[in-house]
Amino acid sequence: MALRLFNTLRRQVEEFIPFDAEDKNVGMYCCGPTVYDYGHIGNFRTFVFADLVRRYLAFKGFTVNHVMNITDVEDKIIRRIAESGTPLAEFTGRYTDAFLEDLDILKCLRPHQLPRATNFIPQIIDLIVRLEKRGIAYRTSDGSVYFGIAAYRTCGCQYGQLVQLDPDAQRQTERISGDEYDKENASDFALWKARVSQDGSVFWESPWGQGRPGWHIECSAMSMALLGPSFDLHLGGEDLAFPHHEDEIAQSEGSGLQQCGRPFVKHWLHASHLLVEGKKMSKSLGNYYTVRDLVTQGFSGREIRFLLLRAHYRETFNFTLEGLEGARVALNRIDVLLGRLTELTESIPAAPTDSVSKLPIKVAEALDDDLNVSRAWASVFDWVRDTNVALATGRFQPTDAARELAGWHLIETALGLGRKLDQPTPPEILERVKARTAAKLAHDFVKADLIREELRSLGWTVEDTKTGAKPKRL
RNA sequence: GGCGGGGUAGCCAAGUGGUAAGGCACGGCUCUGCAAAAGCUGCAUCGUCGGUUCGAUUCCGACCCUCGCCUCCA
Numbered sequence: 001m002a003l004r005l006f007n008t009l010r011r012q013v014e015e016f017i018p019f020d021a022e023d024k025n026v027g028m029y030c031c032g033p034t035v036y037d038y039g040h041i042g043n044f045r046t047f048v049f050a051d052l053v054r055r056y057l058a059f060k061g062f063t064v065n066h067v068m069n070i071t072d073v074e075d076k077i078i079r080r081i082a083e084s085g086t087p088l089a090e091f092t093g094r095y096t097d098a099f100l101e102d103l104d105i106l107k108c109l110r111p112h113q114l115p116r117a118t119n120f121i122p123q124i125i126d127l128i129v130r131l132e133k134r135g136i137a138y139r140t141s142d143g144s145v146y147f148g149i150a151a152y153r154t155c156g157c158q159y160g161q162l163v164q165l166d167p168d169a170q171r172q173t174e175r176i177s178g179d180e181y182d183k184e185n186a187s188d189f190a191l192w193k194a195r196v197s198q199d200g201s202v203f204w205e206s207p208w209g210q211g212r213p214g215w216h217i218e219c220s221a222m223s224m225a226l227l228g229p230s231f232d233l234h235l236g237g238e239d240l241a242f243p244h245h246e247d248e249i250a251q252s253e254g255s256g257l258q259q260c261g262r263p264f265v266k267h268w269l270h271a272s273h274l275l276v277e278g279k280k281m282s283k284s285l286g287n288y289y290t291v292r293d294l295v296t297q298g299f300s301g302r303e304i305r306f307l308l309l310r311a312h313y314r315e316t317f318n319f320t321l322e323g324l325e326g327a328r329v330a331l332n333r334i335d336v337l338l339g340r341l342t343e344l345t346e347s348i349p350a351a352p353t354d355s356v357s358k359l360p361i362k363v364a365e366a367l368d369d370d371l372n373v374s375r376a377w378a379s380v381f382d383w384v385r386d387t388n389v390a391l392a393t394g395r396f397q398p399t400d401a402a403r404e405l406a407g408w409h410l411i412e413t414a415l416g417l418g419r420k421l422d423q424p425t426p427p428e429i430l431e432r433v434k435a436r437t438a439a440k441l442a443h444d445f446v447k448a449d450l451i452r453e454e455l456r457s458l459g460w461t462v463e464d465t466k467t468g469a470k471p472k473r474l
Numbered sequence: 475g476g477c478g479g480g481g482u483a484g485c486c487a488a489g490u491g492g493u494a495a496g497g498c499a500c501g502g503c504u505c506u507g508c509a510a511a512a513g514c515u516g517c518a519u520c521g522u523c524g525g526u527u528c529g530a531u532u533c534c535g536a537c538c539c540u541c542g543c544c545u546c547c548a
Contacts, residue, residue, distance in 0.1 A: 011478090042547090042548055043547095043548045046548040074546070076546085164477060165476080165543090237547080238542065238543080239543065240547085242477095243543095272479075272480095272542080272548095273541080273547095275541075280541080280542095310486075310497075311487060311488095314479080316480065316540095316542075317486085318486065318487095319486095320485080320486075323485080326486075327497085327498085329498065329499095333512080336511080336512060366488095372488075374487055374497095375488060375496085377487095377488090377496060377497070379495090381496055385513090385514090388513060389513085389514080392513065392514080443507075449508075452509080461510065464506070464510075465511080465512090470511090
């Protein structure tokens with residue numbers, strides 16, 4: 001089966017065929033975070049989505065080179081370090097570490113490469129020099145360098161590949177009209193920004209004097225440096241389509257480094273934004289969740305991941321606390337089933353079998369269809385129900401359990417939820433559970449219920465199962 | 475104003491020209507000393523109004539509502 005993905009370049013679902021279709025190597029770049037603060041849940045929708053793409057490509061037999069940039073020089077960063085007096089590297093290092101921790105919490109595989117903008121200044125400068133030589137970049141009187149869209153178009157290149165924007169029909173804001181010194185054209189953008197006093201010690205030497213890179217250029221420089229001038233997949237949040245990605249295309253294709261007939265990027269994917277509690281996220285509304293906020297509230301990374309993966313990536317999705325609670329319950333059903341299957345498999349060594357679980361086939365069918373996760377989950381829960389029914393009828397043999405478990409593990413490599421970790425139970429809780437069991441055996445239910453209440457006040461509950469009473473954290 | 479997404483049960487969310495997946499919540503039942511957990515099970519005619527069609531939630535038109543981009547926000 002072929003994987004089909006929506007391509008923003010042509011606004012349609014297309015079969016995904018990498019440049020290196022023969023050996024199934026895939027170059028994939030995802031715009032990463034600007035490290036000036038903790039990432040919020042909206043940021044991580046995109047990164048979890050990128051992780052799904054990467055995992056699913058691997059599931060399909062591709063060898064993926066996953067690159068994600070870390071933007072560690074930028075206006076907001078400069079403002080923050082000026083306020084706090086922290087050195088740039090220390091400040092951005094702190095939030096980079098936090099970002100990577102959050103990725104781990106959400107069970108995202110670390111990108112194979114995590115280039116930082118400040119480590120690629122020479123490549124950035126080279127690229128700007130090249131654009132300048134080709135007449136597509138121009139200097140302004142303050143020592144900045146801009147990308148000239150008009151000149152770019154004269155070269156036969158197309159500006160406006162990802163979005164159709166009619167410059168004359170655009171809203172003229174004060175920002176555009178009053179800003180940016182002597183740009184030739186309102187939509188030209190900075191490649192290199194001349195040093196200003198507010199930049200403090202954040203600057204690099206360049207052929208145009210001291211300054212720092214513009215925002216878009218780092219992604220062009222780093223992606224081409226690590227994946228070549230033409231690569232397969234580029235992803236990011238929908239807001240980045242314009243101007244960021246459009247400008248990346250312009251800078252990269254303006255460099256003329258691509259082989260004749262090859263684009264900078266073959267396939268563009270954009271993840272839609274999230275609403276949180278039905279509203280756009282904002283600090284004043286109190287719905288601005290970071291991963292660590294949610295963890296503090298007792299939600300696990302896999303619950304958050306599961307919820308983020310419930311809806312199709314091109315759908316604006318409403319992320320709610322109620323949804324997270326639901327995610328917990330739904331995941332528990334899967335966990336319980338997996339526990340049953342594991343138990344059955346372990347009871348008798350399962351003989352090898354030729355039969356194959358239908359689960360991965362159904363899930364792959366759904367994911368092949370532009371990563372239709374909703375359909376994939378429907379298959380998973382159909383499987384949960386059907387397997388439970390089979391288990392209840394007693395027809396299920398250890399080989400059947402082994403088969404279904406193998407099916408789950410196969411598709412799990414793409415979904416990346418992992419298994420629930422059993423937390424150790426404190427001895428004083430275990431003691432009370434034992435005391436309650438003793439009371440129950442003595443038919444002293446009043447005492448048993450009293451102990452249960454006591455446990456509840458300690459944040460624990462107890463569940464009576466066939467294999468004995470099990471303590472559980474509330 | 476320009477461009478692009480959406481409006482499907484209490485909530486989240488798939489989908490199709492022939493009478494609508496899945497999850498959560500809720501109800502019933504099973505299990506349980508009682509619970510909990512789990513299991514089984516029940517629960518919608520698809521924003522409004524027109525049109526095309528034997529038949530539309532799915533196609534076309536209009537309208538209403540909502541979200542995003544057009545401003546270095548995923």
